[in-house]
Amino acid sequence: MTTASSSTGHRSDPALFDYLLRLGDDSLILAQRLSEWCGHAPMIEVDLSISNVALDLVGQATLLLDYAGEVEGKGRDGDKLAFHRDALRFRNCLLVEQPNGDFGQTMARQYLFSTCQRLLFRGLAQSTDARLAGIAAKALKEIEYHADWSAEWVVRLGDGTPESRERMINGFAWMWRFVDELFQVDEIDAAIAKAGIAPARDSLRAAFNAELKKTFEAATLPLAPLPAAILGGRKGHHSEHLGHLLAAMQFLPRAYPGATW
Amino acid sequence: MSSPLGTGWRDRIMHVLANVPDPEVPAVSIVDLGIVRDVRENPPAVIITPTYTGCPATDVIKGSIRQALDLADFRDVGVETTLTPPWTTDWISDTGREKLRAYGIAPPPHSSTLRAKQLPACPRCGSTNTQEISRFGSTPCKALWRCLSCAEPFDHFKCH
Ligand SMILES: [Zn+2]
Numbered sequence: 001m002t003t004a005s006s007s008t009g010h011r012s013d014p015a016l017f018d019y020l021l022r023l024g025d026d027s028l029i030l031a032q033r034l035s036e037w038c039g040h041a042p043m044i045e046v047d048l049s050i051s052n053v054a055l056d057l058v059g060q061a062t063l064l065l066d067y068a069g070e071v072e073g074k075g076r077d078g079d080k081l082a083f084h085r086d087a088l089r090f091r092n093c094l095l096v097e098q099p100n101g102d103f104g105q106t107m108a109r110q111y112l113f114s115t116c117q118r119l120l121f122r123g124l125a126q127s128t129d130a131r132l133a134g135i136a137a138k139a140l141k142e143i144e145y146h147a148d149w150s151a152e153w154v155v156r157l158g159d160g161t162p163e164s165r166e167r168m169i170n171g172f173a174w175m176w177r178f179v180d181e182l183f184q185v186d187e188i189d190a191a192i193a194k195a196g197i198a199p200a201r202d203s204l205r206a207a208f209n210a211e212l213k214k215t216f217e218a219a220t221l222p223l224a225p226l227p228a229a230i231l232g233g234r235k236g237h238h239s240e241h242l243g244h245l246l247a248a249m250q251f252l253p254r255a256y257p258g259a260t261w
Numbered sequence: 262m263s264s265p266l267g268t269g270w271r272d273r274i275m276h277v278l279a280n281v282p283d284p285e286v287p288a289v290s291i292v293d294l295g296i297v298r299d300v301r302e303n304p305p306a307v308i309i310t311p312t313y314t315g316c317p318a319t320d321v322i323k324g325s326i327r328q329a330l331d332l333a334d335f336r337d338v339g340v341e342t343t344l345t346p347p348w349t350t351d352w353i354s355d356t357g358r359e360k361l362r363a364y365g366i367a368p369p370p371h372s373s374t375l376r377a378k379q380l381p382a383c384p385r386c387g388s389t390n391t392q393e394i395s396r397f398g399s400t401p402c403k404a405l406w407r408c409l410s411c412a413e414p415f416d417h418f419k420c421h
Contacts, residue, residue: 045395045405052397059315063344134345139314141347141421142401149396 012073015191016129018091019198020071021081022188022234024064025092028082029242030113031057032249033100042103049149053110056142063135083253087242094233095178097242104167107153108175114147115211116182116204123199132197151215158219169221180229183208188234266305266335274300277333278307284321285400288364291322295352298343306339310348312421313401350421367391367406367417381417383408393417 034054041047065078076084095113100106121143124136157164183201185193193200216223232238253259264270278300279292291297291309299308307326311319319342326340350369353361358368367381380391388410396419398405403416 045397048399048405049395049397052401055315055317055401056313057315059311059313063314134347135314138311138344138347142313145396 013071015188016197017068017071018188019192020064020068020132021091022093024061024068024078024081025090026096026113026117027057027064028061029090029092029245030096030109031055031061032245033096033098034106034110036100037106046103050106053146053149056139056146060135060139060142063139067131067135079253083250087238087246088236090233090236090238090242090246092233092238092242093178093181094230094239095175095182097233097239097245098175098178099241101171101174102167104157104164105171105174107150107157108168108171110146111150111154111215112172112175112179112182114143114150115215116208118143118147119204119207119211120199120201123204127198128196154215154221155219158216158221165221168219172221176226177228177230179226181231181233184231184234186234264302266302266338270302271300273333274307274330274335274338277329277335278326281322281325281329284318284325285402286361286364286366289353289357289360291326293354293357293360295348295350295354295357296322304339305335305337306341308341308343310343312348316401318400348421350418353418361418365415366403367415369418369420372420381406383411383413384415385413386411 031054034050034057037050038047038054041050061082062078065081069076069078069081095109098105098109100109118140121136121140125133125140127133127136154168157168159165160168183205185200185202189198189201192198213223267273275292275297278297279290281291283289283291283294283296286294294312296309296312297307298310300306301308307330309319309322309326323340323342330336330338330340349372351372353369361368362384365384367384370379370381380389382389383391386408388408390409391406392409393404394407394414395405398416402418402421404419405414406417407414
């Protein structure tokens with residue numbers, strides 16, 4: 001085991017910094033999206049559920065972005081990275097910035113994200129980077145819940161009324177284009193995988209597809225080949241949705257620098 | 262062996278911590294919940310672990326510990342956080358479980374005794390004729406259940 005040295009040996013490692021931004025930004029942006037449901041969900045129980053999932057994701061983002069800031073070594077912490085960075089510098093996948101739509105669309109996005117995140121974090125919990133392994137093992141216990149919970153909703157809505165079924169199908173129809181990006185491997189992923197810090201994302205695809213098949217069968221939903229993928233989030237090429245999201249999220253700390261509760 | 266913290270320092274610090282309530286479930290202390298992982302002598306520090314990564318109570322707990330240590334003259338004892346090993350409900354003490362039940366929260370099953378389809382008993386009437394309403398309740402650590410015998414809803418501290 002080389003964990004002791006690797007947890008401190010990555011200072012100013014640009015690949016690790018970028019990789020941690022990808023992980024942290026995924027959690028942060030999805031958390032912000034889910035927060036938009038607060039007070040608007042179809043039932044009080046669902047409102048609480050979505051808020052709790054958002055809270056878990058904020059927790060993950062804080063741990064990951066704080067670590068990213070330390071690796072970068074320029075004195076930025078998680079808050080600085082979250083609130084004082086422009087859209088072009090965000091490294092989240094396009095899936096998480098997609099609008100909530102209706103509850104079916106939100107659950108489609110959650111299911112696709114959490115199912116992939118569960119597989120990824122199972123691997124990250126075995127990372128050669130001790131700090132990242134600790135964060136992943138902690139977060140994984142929460143992610144298991146998110147994945148199960150969103151899968152239950154996919155089944156409940158898909159195998160529900162004609163109305164709920166149609167909404168579930170439409171929700172997935174919006175999200176399919178952004179699935180391939182979750183499994184993309186570029187030079188940063190390759191370097192990180194080679195160092196044993198994380199599993200290569202493409203190695204998770206078979207397990208993801210098997211999970212998808214299982215859930216869709218239970219939900220009696222049709223599973224068609226994916227449409228052409230839209231990529232670019234990992235390089236900072238985002239949809240127009242991210243700018244609007246950041247405007248809401250970053251307004252206060254930018255308008256009132258140093259504001260505290 | 263003498264410590265700069267004075268004789269019996271560990272017991273005295275643990276006693277202080279045993280009187281720090283959890284901010285979200287004040288019936289139980291942070292020691293009952295298994296949040297306190299260690300008391301280190303050199304450099305002196307109380308080591309705690311968060312229940313959930315985004316649990317807003319973690320900062321409140323740190324503040325409460327700081328205040329309690331200061332009041333007990335342990336001003337040089339720091340408060341540190343660790344993530345590993347991750348917190349589990351198995352660390353909730355038997356006393357803690359009983360306090361949760363008395364407070365109206367069904368305690369989590371111990372993972373070693375966890376059997377499939379074992380439902381939590383209603384903290385009010387003891388019936389196991391219970392049903393989950395929602396996987397997520399009023400705080401990240403709780404799910405919402407109802408008792409089908411006495412018809413009361415209740416919080417269930419989730420196995421984690
Ligand atoms: Zn009852």
